[in-house]
Amino acid sequence: EVQLVESGGGLVQPGGSLRLSCAASGFTFSSYWMHWVRQAPGQGLVWVSRIKSDGTSTNYADSVKGRFTISRDNAENTLYLQMNSLRAEDTAVYYCARSDYSGNSYFDCWGQGTLVTVSS
């Protein structure tokens, strides 16, 4: 069974840092591009970042560029999102999601999400 399980969310103060993890199983993780998508409470979906299957290429939304870093460990089947200089507006459920096998960036598999709350 294809599965993505996020962890690492929690309460952090403005200006703080947090690292999210996404453990993948049930598929060949190293063959797929991966993404982070977030959803603020009661709001819509917002794409955050993408990393190529071999980790050599990344993209970011303007709202997180320079503050967030996406990475992956294909040996450990894990995706990461390092979040620095956090702001109140970063408060959201963060989902990891998988692109299709050809790298087309729609999301055919999602994790259950992990909540990040930025507040003093």
Next chain:
Amino acid sequence: DVQMTQSPSTLSAYVGDRVTITCRASQSINSWLAWYQQKPGKAPRLLIYKASSLGSGVPSRFSGSGSGTEFTLTISSLQPDDFATYYCQHYNSYPLTFGPGTKVHVK
């Protein structure tokens, strides 16, 4: 950046109704469009990709059409399990963007 809009923002319908949701892109995205269903407290679920291709395990009452800038998601006969929020998403270029969502609720 490509901006996505959806209409209507909310929709009231009966079980058995035919339901259509429209998604528009601010510029041509060819057929690089996906649709998702999301229920409260749950992750989104892929319904349609490449504008009209049905996702794995998705019931055939869901269909998608369109290309360029205008797209539709149709549910041919609304079922109790279909009351949810629906989002479109383009993947023509980065940044990827989603529509604001259409909430379908019981009339």
